[in-house]
Amino acid sequence: MRSILLIEDDDPLAKSISGFLSGEGFKVTHARGQTDGVKLFETENFDCVLLDISLEDGNGLAICALIKSLGDTPVIFLTASADETCTVAGFEVGADDYIGKPFRPRELVARIKNALRKHSGSQTTLKCADVVIDTARGVVTKNGEEVFLSALEYRLLILFFSNKGILLTRERIADELWTLSGEFVGDNTLNVYIKRLRDKIEDDAAEPKILKTIRGMGYKAVDE
Amino acid sequence: MRSILLIEDDDPLAKSISGFLSGEGFKVTHARGQTDGVKLFETENFDCVLLDISLEDGNGLAICALIKSLGDTPVIFLTASADETCTVAGFEVGADDYIGKPFRPRELVARIKNALRKHSGSQTTLKCADVVIDTARGVVTKNGEEVFLSALEYRLLILFFSNKGILLTRERIADELWTLSGEFVGDNTLNVYIKRLRDKIEDDAAEPKILKTIRGMGYKAVDE
DNA sequence: CTTTTTTATTACAATTCTGTAATAATTGAA
DNA sequence: TTCAATTATTACAGAATTGTAATAAAAAAG
Numbered sequence: 001m002r003s004i005l006l007i008e009d010d011d012p013l014a015k016s017i018s019g020f021l022s023g024e025g026f027k028v029t030h031a032r033g034q035t036d037g038v039k040l041f042e043t044e045n046f047d048c049v050l051l052d053i054s055l056e057d058g059n060g061l062a063i064c065a066l067i068k069s070l071g072d073t074p075v076i077f078l079t080a081s082a083d084e085t086c087t088v089a090g091f092e093v094g095a096d097d098y099i100g101k102p103f104r105p106r107e108l109v110a111r112i113k114n115a116l117r118k119h120s121g122s123q124t125t126l127k128c129a130d131v132v133i134d135t136a137r138g139v140v141t142k143n144g145e146e147v148f149l150s151a152l153e154y155r156l157l158i159l160f161f162s163n164k165g166i167l168l169t170r171e172r173i174a175d176e177l178w179t180l181s182g183e184f185v186g187d188n189t190l191n192v193y194i195k196r197l198r199d200k201i202e203d204d205a206a207e208p209k210i211l212k213t214i215r216g217m218g219y220k221a222v223d224e
Numbered sequence: 225m226r227s228i229l230l231i232e233d234d235d236p237l238a239k240s241i242s243g244f245l246s247g248e249g250f251k252v253t254h255a256r257g258q259t260d261g262v263k264l265f266e267t268e269n270f271d272c273v274l275l276d277i278s279l280e281d282g283n284g285l286a287i288c289a290l291i292k293s294l295g296d297t298p299v300i301f302l303t304a305s306a307d308e309t310c311t312v313a314g315f316e317v318g319a320d321d322y323i324g325k326p327f328r329p330r331e332l333v334a335r336i337k338n339a340l341r342k343h344s345g346s347q348t349t350l351k352c353a354d355v356v357i358d359t360a361r362g363v364v365t366k367n368g369e370e371v372f373l374s375a376l377e378y379r380l381l382i383l384f385f386s387n388k389g390i391l392l393t394r395e396r397i398a399d400e401l402w403t404l405s406g407e408f409v410g411d412n413t414l415n416v417y418i419k420r421l422r423d424k425i426e427d428d429a430a431e432p433k434i435l436k437t438i439r440g441m442g443y444k445a446v447d448e
Numbered sequence: 449c450t451t452t453t454t455t456a457t458t459a460c461a462a463t464t465c466t467g468t469a470a471t472a473a474t475t476g477a478a
Numbered sequence: 479t480t481c482a483a484t485t486a487t488t489a490c491a492g493a494a495t496t497g498t499a500a501t502a503a504a505a506a507a508g
Contacts, residue, residue: 084328084330084331085330087328087330087331087334088330088331088333088334090334091334091335091337091338092334095338096338096342097321097338104308104311106308106309106311106312107308107311107312109312110311110312110314110315110316111315113315114315114319114320118320118342124348124359135348135359135360135362136359136382136386137379137382137383137400138359138362138375138378138379138382139379148375149375150375150464150465150466150495151362151372151373151374151375151378151465152465152466153465154362154375154378155361155362155363158360158361158362159361162360176361185466185467185468186467186468186469188467188468188469188485188486189466189467189468191484191485191486191487192466192467192468192486192487192488193466193467194485194486195485195486195487195488196465206486213484213485213486215474215475215476215484215485216475216476216483216484372494374465374494374495374496375495376495376496377495409496409497409498410497410498410499412455412456412497412498412499413496413497413498415454415455415456415457416456416457416458416496416497416498417496417497418455418456419455419456419457419458420495430456437454437455437456439454439455439504439505439506440453440454440505440506
């Protein structure tokens with residue numbers, strides 16, 4: 001379930017938004033002001049922040065800037081003000097969207113989902129169990145420690161992790177790794193590569209928890 | 225300069241938007257309807273599409289779906305309708321934003337810039353001259369042809385391309401490639417790696433157009 | 449012009465990668 | 479259980495990678 005931090009000092013409005021979003025399947029946490037909001041943000045993990053731009057006890061723009069400096073959680077501004085300058089200022093501190101009151105509930109949900117969707121697309125890391133690929137640097141780590149993979153091992157792992165939970169047939173894998181570059185490799189080569197990858201990323205290669213064999217079909221990366 | 229495709233059948237409005245955006249430094253191409261719009265989109269390259277949802281000769285939603293199926297150019301809906309269902313439908317076909325008329329020019333610009341910014345962040349390819357790194361697959365191509373890089377060469381190239389136009393000191397590069405994994409390498413090693421990369425990605429390694437030497441400082445990837 | 453510093457190039461062993469083959473283990477079916 | 483098919487493992491050469499050292503070339507300084 002996606003969790004949302006709502007920072008809004010208008011209690012009735014907050015209750016209304018909160019109720020509606022809960023009904024849509026979001027987990028909503030409500031903070032009444034800047035102090036609470038920032039504290040909550042720093043202690044819990046949220047998928048999205050809904051932020052009233054005009055709080056009584058502080059500046060919404062500053063909160064947004066702070067949140068953006070701490071990571072890349074999407075921030076959507078809520079505002080009564082129809083002031084255009086305000087909107088521009090909101091985007092300038094890195095906001096992802098800006099919605100004027102009065103809110104139309106279904107549009108609010110659509111915009112939240114849009115922000116979440118766009119956001120997940122910008123991931124540069126692929127994770128599975130305790131193994132992380134940082135595709136922006138080309139580095140693979142297991143439990144935070146770097147794992148050295150060869151060029152082909154790296155591409156094979158990327159293929160698995162970007163299709164986490166999905167079965168990849170031997171044919172599909174061979175195509176992606178070899179056929180596209182015009183080469184043909186023997187039937188057993190993939191078995192060997194799987195073995196080599198398992199040796200490097202599994203706790204126990206003899207009992208793989210990440211790269212599962214689907215007999216007669218292919219392999220699958222699982223995260224559990 | 226960022227190029228924008230404006231698909232809008234209300235001529236005076238189009239002229240007004242077009243004029244304003246041009247003044248803001250965008251290159252605006254105006255299409256009066258679905259047919260022209262799609263044709264233009266398929267023949268030219270745009271950084272963003274502004275799309276009237278209610279065109280006389282077709283359905284804006286369908287155009288958006290088509291554009292999104294062809295790639296991931298950001299699409300922003302423009303609409304007179306304050307209909308909430310319409311907004312939701314817009315996001316459901318993959319729109320990046322949805323702006324109701326009347327437009328406030330500066331907000332329009334802010335939202336366009338926001339869409340462009342979010343978009344560039346989700347790039348999985350790094351380009352420089354005719355060399356492209358597809359970080360989602362771990363593949364490097366030059367003029368569309370695959371270039372085989374070793375693991376370290378790949379990481380070095382990523383470092384350069386994700387800092388295109390920025391000078392990287394020898395120290396910084398060595399840190400990124402070696403020191404972080406606790407190793408220490410000789411002073412000349414980087415020279416050799418630069419040479420090897422140039423041999424693989426430059427037209428003429430003796431006269432590098434991509435990986436430039438900044439004497440006394442380090443290296444820089446340039447795109448011109 | 450000469451010297452010094454910096455960068456480029458070449459060549460070289462040690463290591464790793466890559467694909468194949470042979471063999472072993474496992475699984476599912478007869 | 480027995481057999482056949484599939485997958486895993488090991489071992490091995492040829493190729494590529496990696497880091498170093500020696501030398502050459504280029505650029506800046508004196």
